[in-house]
Amino acid sequence: MTTAQPNFDLIARPYRWLEYITLGRALEDCRLHYLPSLLKRKQALVLGDGDGRFLAQLLAENPHLRADAIDTSAAMLLLLRKRCEGLAPNASTRLKTHQANALTCPLDGPYDLIVTHFFLDCLTQPDLxxxxNRIAPTLAPKALWLVSDFHIPSGPMRLPAKVLVRTLYLAFRILTGLRTARLPDHATSLQQAGLTRIAHRHRLAGILVTELWQFNPATP
Structure with a gap:
């Protein structure tokens, strides 16, 4: 998500199959890996979950959760709501969808869960x-922030990872108009906002990472 806002509507329906063709189930595995750790959460903010495969599973397995889902794509949100309502009991009353830019959309809170699967990599560093900084004041103490993203590892996989990430950015620029071309540093921004990484797991030799961060507000 940048100043020149991309349009993901055209890839909404084929998105799942494009993902499977390019990287198999690896992204889905990242999304779902920490799902068992989220079953006591009460209020979630979910940004850019695409067609809703993760959120539908989360709502189905955590019947007490309510969620705000924000996406710029009306087509993605339509698929997300349909999938959630098909899988999760009472999803229509537990889920609010917002077609909006996460950088400007009003946030309710307090949230005890933030979910950004393969979303932060659509942002420039200033936007991230x-x-x-917008989300931090809405976080409840001990809130969790779940991040899945691409990663440039060290060692022999560094060059292949750079080539893959550049290729994906180029493809998304062509298909959606996304102008971002470099992975931002989410770790530093989260740390500065009072979050601590409490768990992480790598996939595809470190090219993919999924992390759990916990909010620990400073005491006066």
């Missing part, structure tokens, strides 16, 4: 810092 802006987003984190």
């Amino acid at each position: 810092e802006n987003l984190v």
Whole structure:
């Protein structure tokens, strides 16, 4: 998400199959890996969940959760709501969808769960810092922030990872108009906002990472 806002409507329906063709189930595995750790959460903010495969599963397995889902794509949100209502009991009353830019959309809170699966990599570094600073005041103590993203590892996989990430950015620029071309540093921004990484797991030799961060507000 940048100043020149991309349009993901055209890839909404084929998105799942494009993902499977390019990286198999690896992204889905990242999304769902920490799902068992989220079953006591009460209020979630979910940004850019695409067609809703993760959120539908989360709502189905956590019947007490309510969620705000924000996406710029009306087509993605339509698929997300349909999938959630098909899988999760009472999803229509537990889920609010907002077609909006996460950098400007009003946030309710307090949230005890933030979910950003393969979303932060759509942001420039200034936009990411802006987003984190907007969300931080809405976080409940001990809130969890779940991040899945691409990663450039060290060692022999560094060059292949760079080539893959550049290729994906180019593809999304062509298909959606996304102008971002470099992975932002989410770790520094989250740390500065009072979050601590409490768990992480790598996939595809470190090219993919999924992390759990916990909010620990500073005491006066």
